[in-house]
Amino acid sequence: MSEVLILDHVRAGYGETVVLEDLSLRLSRRETLAVLGRNGVGKTTLLATIVGHTTLHSGRIAFHGTGIEHAPIYARVRSGIGYGPQGREIFPSLTIEENLTVARRDGRWTLERIYELFPNLAQRKKHMGNQISGGEQQMLAIGRALMGNPALLLLDEPMEGLAPIIVDGLLLVLEKLIAEDDLTVILVEQSARLALQVTKRALILDRGKIAFEGESAELARDMKKVSELLMAT
Ligand SMILES: Nc1ncnc2c1ncn2[C@@H]1O[C@H](COP(=O)(O)OP(=O)(O)OP(=O)(O)O)[C@@H](O)[C@H]1O
Numbered sequence: 001m002s003e004v005l006i007l008d009h010v011r012a013g014y015g016e017t018v019v020l021e022d023l024s025l026r027l028s029r030r031e032t033l034a035v036l037g038r039n040g041v042g043k044t045t046l047l048a049t050i051v052g053h054t055t056l057h058s059g060r061i062a063f064h065g066t067g068i069e070h071a072p073i074y075a076r077v078r079s080g081i082g083y084g085p086q087g088r089e090i091f092p093s094l095t096i097e098e099n100l101t102v103a104r105r106d107g108r109w110t111l112e113r114i115y116e117l118f119p120n121l122a123q124r125k126k127h128m129g130n131q132i133s134g135g136e137q138q139m140l141a142i143g144r145a146l147m148g149n150p151a152l153l154l155l156d157e158p159m160e161g162l163a164p165i166i167v168d169g170l171l172l173v174l175e176k177l178i179a180e181d182d183l184t185v186i187l188v189e190q191s192a193r194l195a196l197q198v199t200k201r202a203l204i205l206d207r208g209k210i211a212f213e214g215e216s217a218e219l220a221r222d223m224k225k226v227s228e229l230l231m232a233t
């Protein structure tokens with residue numbers, strides 16, 4: 001089984017409420033997928049469902065060929081799913097270094113390598129989670145997800161609310177990670193332009209359903225079509 005992740009007819013939401021209607025997707029090793037869509041269409045719910053934060057009503061989720069739909073969150077994370085949630089969810093009363101080490105799982109990523117990737121975090125490692133800038137919090141959220149040595153990295157709007165110069169820096173890091181690390185990535189992003197720049201495939205969600213799927217490079221060449229697709233949803 002070469003697929004890293006398979007979602008098969010997934011219906012999921014919060015309690016009785018169904019947000020994802022009948023969603024199927026497949027990601028093979030080192031594939032990168034952008035998930036685009038307007039506010040409230042279910043982008044966060046999709047990532048949250050993969051990591052186990054929602055109520056699964058029906059369907060299957062397989063990670064490296066094993067059904068994980070009934071596995072608790074910690075087991076999914078331990079099996080190699082890294083999650084950088086929307087809003088970052090840094091522990092405010094822990095230092096940067098403690099935020100990183102609590103997520104540690106043996107593997108290629110170590111504190112030293114995270115500090116190499118994000119020198120700002122190394123400089124501020126003794127600062128508390130609530131004493132750092134938005135950009136540093138986002139670096140920390142990505143670093144923390146990497147500390148779990150994931151095979152699958154789920155990032156929910158990592159550029160949200162950041163100054164353009166910080167966004168440029170983070171994009172470079174993401175491009176480096178995608179090029180050099182053995183990672184399969186799902187990137188949720190409001191900015192189609194940014195997301196298409198760093199991914200291979202993209203899908204547009206509309207009210208819990210996949211409204212469109214295509215190659216990122218092809219879509220990036222026709223941003224007018226992307227806007228139309230996003231507006232039509
Ligand atoms: N904890 C929750 N309980 C109940 N409903 C929720 C919950 N979180 C989100 N929803 C609802 O689920 C739907 C999808 O929300 P979701 O957060 O997945 O959208 P999104 O595409 O990530 O939006 P955004 O672009 O604003 O982040 C929305 O109608 C939202 O109101």
Ligand SMILES: [Mg+2]
Nearest residue numbers: 043044045086
């Ligand atoms: Mg969201």
